[in-house]
Amino acid sequence: MPDKEEIIETKLVTMHMGPQHPSTHGVLHIILNMQGETIVDIEPDIGYLHRGTEKIAENLLYHQFVPYTDRLDYMSAMSNNLAYVQAVEKLLDIEITERAKYIRVIAAELSRMAGHLLALGAWALDLGAMSILLYAMREREVVLDIFEMICGARMTLSYLRVGGVRYDFTPQCKEACERMLEIFPPRFEEYERLLIGNRIWIQRNRGVGVISAEEAISLGLSGPALRASGVKWDIRKDEPYLVYDRFDFDVPTGENGDCFDRYNMRFEEIKQSMRIIKQALKDLPDGPFNVDIPQIIPPPKPDVYKNMEALIHHFKYVSQGFKVPRGEIYSSIEAPKGELGVYIVSDGTEKPYRLKLRVPTFMNLQTVKTMSKGRYLADVIAIISSLDPVFGECDK
């Protein structure tokens, strides 16, 4: 026994969190340098889910790559489809039909809702509020049911294709969307009461993971996380694609750039998505949902079984694909997590020479370092959740 009480000296300790950790949203491995419970330095280590998607793309026909995009940000597959097919269409220099544009807007916004709902649910779960996860999953189920009605799949959708969409948006789908728009608002009010009325939720998020607008911009942060720092930049507004310029919706921005603001952005964006869907459903025009270019559009599936020409057409499409003019383009959309861009170099053949994906999660994760320095370990959980990383996308 020592004579007098000794103060235990704290040493710098290096700790590993993940890759198998329930709060790291997949396979994020973080190396933390800790002084007691304070973080001195933090280094995210990624790549555990690297599948070489870009290399795969170089060896596939243009239309064959669409299903691979589903597996990037698998929480909002429609947005990924949209980013890719829009890039190919820009390279082809074709204009899709009005109806297809509206269907794509609805699909992308539904996808944003599904993505944000899961982000909120998982975030609350990480901070100990389990009931919100169950509620968010229930609501996401409604969105996934609509997806199933639209294209038969729930997660890996591959609904958007080069030149349009795969199936028509039926009146039943429209009804389902309208039903969803009716039942969601009161439920969201309930969540807001549950979360904003919860002292623990507020204390664990407010003032945590603060990042200033200048820092966020210089580190390449985008999407709702950047808007939480007060930067009003939304690609849907600033470089409108599809028909976003025809809809009336707001771009919410925060003031403090902390986790609580990032939460508010996501919640507000779900509401804005619902506004957009409502207007798009109202204005949805009739007409074809694909462009009339047989080389890039497969024939309707029932015809393939009955009609010889359709069978030949189908065979040519599947086996040979279509040629894309020589050149290079970059096309980006506002995905739920930020700017999702596709850079394609074409050498004039049926396969991309080089395809680079600019994925928001990858760039956003760089800011974890700035946000976490000097904070406690428990704050890192909130910070990571507030960036909503998905590793299918980050690791490509």
Next chain:
Amino acid sequence: MSAAVMNIEDSVLVRKVREAFIGQIIETVVFRGEVTHLVDRTTVRNLCNFLKIDPDLSMNFIVDVAGADYYGENPRFEVVYHLYSIRKKHRIRVKVRVNEGETVPSVTSIWPGADWPEREVYDMFGIAFDGHPNMKRIYMAEDWEGYPLRKDYPLRGYKDRYNPNGEEKEPESITD
């Protein structure tokens, strides 16, 4: 359509950059409304700095740094910078050509966000960046051999005990 093309060729993205770097821009391409400047690797840092601080351009957001392998050409690789201005709402692309073993100056001091994408280019193509604070692999394991996105890297990888379907390794195909 032609009016829009004329317009962009006369815009600050083309005119101002070409005037500020006379003789240093190797090639300017406008395709589908996108402006691309090809420069030498000795110019790229100055150009990036100019693009960021010039008030008419103010490219304050680094969108991405990408690599591309033009196997069989000389110089073999291309490093592509995508930049965006949140204030001016315009985009520009800057390209640099490098050969194997050559380095490109890092732009991390201009945009700290270039840190990870530059590491990705290094990881996938083996192009090192001069002045990068942490130049190491990002996706692949530290002891990985070869650079996966190079055109001479086999699609299924090299054969080893974890990858029985891979291709047999030729001794001279691995350079480092």
